[in-house]
Amino acid sequence: MVKQDECQMGRVIKAYNSFFYVSTEHGIISCKLRGMLKAKKREAAVVPGDFVRLSLREAGCGVIEERLSRKTILKRPAVANIMQVVLTFAAAEPALSRILLDRFLVLAEWSGIPRIILCINKLDLLPDSKGFLEDYQVLGYPLCYVSAKTPDTLESLQAELAEEVTVFAGPSGVGKSSLMNALLPSAQRATGMVSEKIKRGRHTTRAAELIPYQNGFLVDTPGFSSIAFEGIEPSDLAACFPEFREFIGGCRFSTCTHTHEPSCRIKEAVERGMISRERYDSYTTILQELQETSAKRWRKE
Ligand SMILES: Nc1nc2c(ncn2[C@@H]2O[C@H](COP(=O)(O)OP(=O)(O)OP(=O)(O)O)[C@@H](O)[C@H]2O)c(=O)[nH]1
Ligand SMILES: [Mg+2]
Ligand SMILES: [Zn+2]
Structure with a gap:
């Protein structure tokens, strides 16, 4: 007692x-x-x-x-001490977007979540998509291909979830809640048709809740149609790309933004094929946004 x-x-x-x-x-x-x-x-x-x-x-x-x-804190929805995130995308409906994936990866890396798992759902709609993101696996991100509609595809994902607190994050309509339902038949989450949701203009999933699962917990989150990079300084960005890290600090200028400066180790690594052109392009696109936001803030202050 x-x-x-x-x-x-x-x-x-x-x-x-x-x-x-x-x-x-x-x-x-x-x-x-x-x-x-x-x-x-x-x-x-x-x-x-x-x-x-x-x-x-x-x-x-x-x-x-x-x-x-707290060890970590995620905002929108607020949830603390998350050590693992499953970034969920769909093979189709909505189509897989690598630039959107890079944006989610930047947020997850910047939030300091130690383990980031990539999960491609709706494999039933496009079985050929297996292999789509193997280059991300090379960067060190574990990768699972699943279908919420076919429970025996879930094994590789299940193996990552035991004993951990795992957040499911990703764009709206990719099947995060459906995957949680498939993993947890007893705790049904609201799911919705992609088209219905767009009509209603809001999302199915709101406040965060930890749901017990295999000695750990699962957390569903609402999908975002766009990503706000609040709080990320332009100079923080390069370190959010794991393949850039070994080159950071080697550039001629300590304030190098890895765009227009001479003797830049990161640009050299792109030229030598050690960093993919596509990921570097994601870096410059996001950097530009961050620079615009920080310039606006500067003008306001
Ligand atoms: N064909 C197929 N459809 C799926 C699969 N998983 C989910 N869906 C469908 O995709 C739609 C969206 O699924 P949800 O689980 O609501 O997606 P969500 O990621 O939770 O969306 P938000 O809560 O808005 O972020 C629903 O109509 C699901 O039935 C899958 O593996 N295959
Ligand atoms: Mg949902
Ligand atoms: Zn540089």
Whole structure:
């Protein structure tokens, strides 16, 4: 028996209205926030994924006394301490876009998530797409080809998920919620037709929730039709491309943007075929956007 007012550690799996559902060794406890935590901006205070210290009140209820420091934080939807993300794309409907993939990769790398897995869904629509992204596997990203409609294709993905907290992220309509449904037949998530969604102009999946799966958790997120790179400085960008990293710091100018400067190690690596032209083009496209945003901010300040 757990005594009242005894302290417990746990992990927030869901926030709903002003309640937080915390997974502890004694099961799920529904908690309110201690007043001083409430005073902070809600997102800054406690979000799903956070580790917290709580005191127990009557059966099954408690108060969150303290949030422990975070290892990582994702915004939109807010979720903390994520160590693994499955970047999901579709082989078709919507068609696979490598530039969009690079944009998601930049966000995931910049967020500091240690393990980024690429997953191509809807293989049933385009079986020939196997092999499409092998060059990304060479960069070090594990790669799975699956179909939410054919459960025996899910094995390679399942093997990556045990014991981990994994976020499913990617564009709208690629089948993130469908994949979670296929993995977790007992916890059905809302899915929708691509065309319906566009008509309604909103997404099917909203707040983040950690759903228990094989001693770990899965987190569904809403797909974005466009990506905002808030907070990324132009000078942070090169390090978000893992194949650039060994060359960074070797350029003649320490402030090299790897675009127009002479004696640039990264441009040399592109010339020598050590960095793909396509990935370098993604870099320059995103860099330009970041430079425009930072120039705007500069003018405002
Ligand atoms: N043919 C085929 N269709 C799929 C597959 N997976 C999902 N779909 C369909 O694709 C549509 C979108 O699926 P969702 O699971 O809602 O996509 P989502 O990525 O969760 O979308 P958002 O929540 O808007 O980000 C639905 O009509 C699904 O039935 C698949 O493996 N094969
Ligand atoms: Mg969804
Ligand atoms: Zn350079």
